Amino acid sequence: MNALSRNPADRVVVVGAGVAGLATALRLAPRPVTLVSASPLGQGTATGWAQGGIAAAIGADDDAHRHAADTLAAGAGLSEPEVAARVAAEGPRLIDWLLGAGIAFDRTEDGALALGLEAAHGRRRIVRAGGDATGARVLDGLVRAVQAAPSVEIVVATVRDLLRDAAGAVAGVVCERDGVPFRIPARAVVLATGGLGALYAATTNPRGATGRGLALAARAGAVMRDMEFVQFHPTAIAAGADPMPLATEALRGEGARLVDERGEPVMAGVAGGDLAPRDVVARGIFGALARGRTVYLDTRGALGSRMAARFPTVATLCAEASIDPAVQPIPVRPAAHYHMGGVKVDAQGATSVPGLYACGEVASTGLHGANRLASNSLLEGLAYAGFIADGLDAAPGAPVRPVATEPRAPADLAPIRALMEARVGVVRDAAGLGEAVARLAPLAPACDAALVALLVSQAALGRRESRGAHWRSDFSGSVPARHSETTLGPVLAETAAAARPAAEAMAR
Template structure:
């Protein structure tokens, strides 16, 4: 990939597409857009600052003889708690095997058995062994390296390390480029379309497995441009983040429980006893069980002792290394764990081609709400989703008209995010278990910074307001004051809606009135 001086982009042709983000979603999209010229914008050097490289589980794909795409889609729908779009689930599941072959063609060294057949793992809520992995529990890093090498060898992809400050739009509102900052300079870059692949929001929480930069900046960019955001209240908390005082928290992959690890409390009693699915229940169920156990005053541990602990180094080298760094021997000691913000099911509402409700603006990966994950993402469907939508986005971009000339407004004033108070509010008020008073307090505390221009506070505000307006418990969204379910519905908001809800909360008007 070629680097450019800050000002050389402003005169680029109208055929160029800007992709913001260099994780699996951004890289896969850039590759699928070839030979169309692409400028890949990344806020940090390639290979760093992305959650892709931290993904331990793998990629779900129906590759086994006893498996099929329809079964994978059914498992996805079951985990989604009524909000997964069946058409999207079927389409993505059907794409899975071909995407694995695409990665193999790019050189991805997936784990195989002695006969050379792909080694398939089992994770919670999957009815078959279908988790394709690489390097044991290093799939994300291996896939990221594979895509980086492919992108580096693609002449049509150019890279710019910069921070995107806003989206430029033409006189009709179509996105026509970006405004970014590089080395203190403000740069306007025109484009045929912009693809946001900026990842999730986990770093808005004090307990998270995500990189520090995962604060939802892409969501804020889209919201300020007028895009509809959907199902923003659904935040998945990984049940087994390793609780050793680190920030971000290291992750003990769910695949450990697929291989026999069990959750126990301080006394050695099974935490998941009597709960449907046991240790392999969906993530939201396990996360709440651990949260409730900790609320009763007991710590929770992942017990890998015995045969699993003995082969930890070979089967789960990443987890073994994380444990060793913290002085834990999983063969002899259970691993302390707790829930942590891990994945955001909500995002920019997009159609089957990844197009948002704003012309010229597309989204891929965790920042998008495609309809696949519903209220609770099925394990190892995230890398799959990003790679599945990448070629569909390329197809969608080829069919839209070029925007008119961008109306370059002055960049809005940025304020330095005081992230610590935001993280504390999100952790305590918008966490695993929620209720109206806490959510209302979150709105009151986040709104001032959001109005001053804080993207992190704005994103947190959208999550909290959406959670307040969903007066039920569904999937990863659990209201202690409303534990039952109401008729299935998606939430959909614009920035104007969020300000109205915030003003209503400040005036003491109950949500839903």
């Protein structure tokens, strides 16, 4: 179907082709959808790199209430109970939906779905495919479904800006392909653009994960929430690659242990040990590294010998790094992995800007809070794809009178990545965050990557406590739980005001 030829009052543009974007396009059928992807379908998305699986309470000893309770516990006071309950309840239905789409999940010898265990889950509830290739298998299945869907037009291009109508509502996108800009008018735009991990020098995310959708939403005036909460996966394989390959958390669920170069347990004396929540494990490893230790994930023995069968993705990554996990421990370190904050959305995935929706990692739904529970990310994207489709089905179309702003040039990411790694990482303090804000503020008006990095840094500076993935060495305690919310205008105004005295002093 040529969706570009349809009436823009009916068309929905979905930006991004990971699990959130693909599922949204499918759930909107038969409504005409233009799916805009910066890369050919199946490439350049973090979904394909997801190793763990999809959390779903389908075990005989499990239910959605337990799943929601674990989500709230991991979220450190900022996960919203009604959202956790609603998303957890969707889990079993979504697994059935994926099975119906032809995705073959791993099964036990008696034919039941195989369920794995990951940190902070009270039950085995991680549904997986291909051992540790869940993301790739789900992505492949959804790509095939989208390519076969008559309601979806696929456009490979980079979205540079949002179109606005005379009333300020989002009315389409400005794209660029081979240096040529063009417009796609629409009655609504769904951002499904992923996260911002590539703003850090050490990351498990694709290099394109620089928060482009966050910048688009912020420049449109959307409310941004909890931007300071960046999850660092504790066990990225420290073998010199960029992005860093991931050693899935499920390895620790199957018995792998974190040790230092002397073989001493890194997480000894910590509640939950190697299966503590991700933020706790990441700080444990970070602290050991800061003390000059080297940290390894020890899979030697029986687990390492069956790695190729149970964890083929990690086995391949280890082989590429000349590591034999059966006889050698895997060197690991924390790396930027997932962003819990994002564009604030309501129960239907709508942002504060009319006509603009967000789904997946780019959105702040209230599910993840201060610390995402493992394998809840694919679940969230799948769930909100359906919620958005239901909300858009109920919304009337509107005439489009698009007005676009000027596109911005791409940035030199190297200094931004180094700054974020050094000053806005696993452990933070006022001095480092203040330096980050001061250095990013002059770049932000013209640079999307700097803008997103500034939003994270400014929010982290303002949260004067330690909570979940946000850890302040100068404020180790916590205050009553609260979300942080802002729009772009106040952030730019605040940073400009803070920078003015320094600039005046330099002028004198």
